[in-house]
Amino acid sequence: MEINILRGQNQIGGSIIEISSKNTKIILDIGSNLDDKEIIIPEIEGLFKGKPKYDGVLISHYHGDHIGLATRILPEIQIYMGEKSYEIYKVSNEYMGKEYLKEPKIFKAEEEFFIGDIKITPYLCDHSAFDSYMFLLDCEGKRMLYTGDFRSNGRKSFEPLLRKLPKVDVLITEGTNLSNNKIGKINLTEKELEKKGIELLEGNDKPVFVLMAATNIDRIVTFYKIANATKRLFLLDTYAGQITATIGGNIPNSGTFSNVRMFLTNQNKYEILENYKKNKIGRKGTVNSNFMMCVRSSMKQYLENYPEGFSFEGCTMFYSMWEGYKKEKNMKEFLEFMEEKGVKIISLHTSGHADEKDFDKLIKKVEPKIIIPVHTENSEWFKRYEHCEIICDKNIIKI
Numbered sequence: 001m002e003i004n005i006l007r008g009q010n011q012i013g014g015s016i017i018e019i020s021s022k023n024t025k026i027i028l029d030i031g032s033n034l035d036d037k038e039i040i041i042p043e044i045e046g047l048f049k050g051k052p053k054y055d056g057v058l059i060s061h062y063h064g065d066h067i068g069l070a071t072r073i074l075p076e077i078q079i080y081m082g083e084k085s086y087e088i089y090k091v092s093n094e095y096m097g098k099e100y101l102k103e104p105k106i107f108k109a110e111e112e113f114f115i116g117d118i119k120i121t122p123y124l125c126d127h128s129a130f131d132s133y134m135f136l137l138d139c140e141g142k143r144m145l146y147t148g149d150f151r152s153n154g155r156k157s158f159e160p161l162l163r164k165l166p167k168v169d170v171l172i173t174e175g176t177n178l179s180n181n182k183i184g185k186i187n188l189t190e191k192e193l194e195k196k197g198i199e200l201l202e203g204n205d206k207p208v209f210v211l212m213a214a215t216n217i218d219r220i221v222t223f224y225k226i227a228n229a230t231k232r233l234f235l236l237d238t239y240a241g242q243i244t245a246t247i248g249g250n251i252p253n254s255g256t257f258s259n260v261r262m263f264l265t266n267q268n269k270y271e272i273l274e275n276y277k278k279n280k281i282g283r284k285g286t287v288n289s290n291f292m293m294c295v296r297s298s299m300k301q302y303l304e305n306y307p308e309g310f311s312f313e314g315c316t317m318f319y320s321m322w323e324g325y326k327k328e329k330n331m332k333e334f335l336e337f338m339e340e341k342g343v344k345i346i347s348l349h350t351s352g353h354a355d356e357k358d359f360d361k362l363i364k365k366v367e368p369k370i371i372i373p374v375h376t377e378n379s380e381w382f383k384r385y386e387h388c389e390i391i392c393d394k395n396i397i398k399i
């Protein structure tokens with residue numbers, strides 16, 4: 001077996017990893033770079049240009065730094081995804097008018113399948129993207145685990161996953177949270193975030209806004225629970241509402257939850273709202289309501305046109321995203337707009353990535369001989385595992 005880190009070593013995001021046997025070549029994730037202002041396609045022969053030389057591409061989850069180049073690969077190459085992950089990806093891109101991948105092959109958690117002579121077992125893991133996976137690969141007598149992005153602080157228990165994972169020869173793992181300013185920092189759990197949010201709203205009867213990613217389903221559940229506990233209507237726009245309705249089940253959505261309402265920010269999406277006639281709500285309908293509204297930085301114009309009878313003064317907005325986004329122009333302008341309206345902004349967020357204790361538990365369980373860090377700017381951190389060979393300065397590794 002040969003591993004070739006085509007991209008993603010000593011950087012966060014943009015992951016593209018090649019795994020080869022004598023007869024089969026596959027790719028793990030096909031991400032775009034986080035810092036690219038426009039899509040830049042790497043010069044990889046047989047993947048993006050020329051004659052196809054890959055037998056399949058496995059996608060761990062729907063974040064752009066793992067799937068962003070999926071529509072740019074040669075059409076003869078088959079892509080594999082989890083079912084709900086693909087549905088969210090499709091709905092999101094359709095809504096935004098973006099190109100999206102058509103008809104991938106769907107895999108299921110813990111159901112083995114083969115691409116050529118490589119056996120693959122997907123394991124459902126916790127991340128800020130719903131339906132995320134780790135991949136166990138058996139190839140030429142060697143066993144390798146690719147973590148994708150993972151954490152232990154969400155609403156899925158980490159321990160059952162650990163119990164299922166076998167010992168491996170090679171571990172390819174993310175290390176997003178290992179930058180020097182995060183060393184020693186333990187992530188809050190989603191349940192701790194929920195408790196903190198309820199405490200912060202104690203005695204507050206004003207409307208609340210939440211600035212968050214509509215595809216972060218765990219966070220939607222967390223804030224729904226906060227809204228419920230503080231007796232507020234939970235409001236989702238047509239974009240977030242369609243995503244949660246696509247998942248359905250016990251995820252808060254305007255189709256089956258009586259205390260979830262859908263609102264419209266874009267008249268071009270009116271037909272979506274019409275599918276939820278019983279649970280739709282307009283600006284005038286919220287004026288006298290005590291609500292929690294999920295918003296994005298693109299909603300500035302919508303909020304500017306709120307009726308005169310509504311006062312933003314004394315309202316709260318929870319910022320529940322990566323702090324780095326605050327430096328971006330649109331985000332900065334939106335936050336300034338809300339503050340000028342008299343809204344108090346409170347950061348209430350937790351990471352979608354593993355912290356140090358998670359790596360300790362994972363490595364203790366799978367006992368790898370070799371660790372290859374990717375999706376990190378601090379590969380050197382892993383050298384504390386002295387019983388393992390840590391490879392962070394060469395991209396081609398023969399096992």
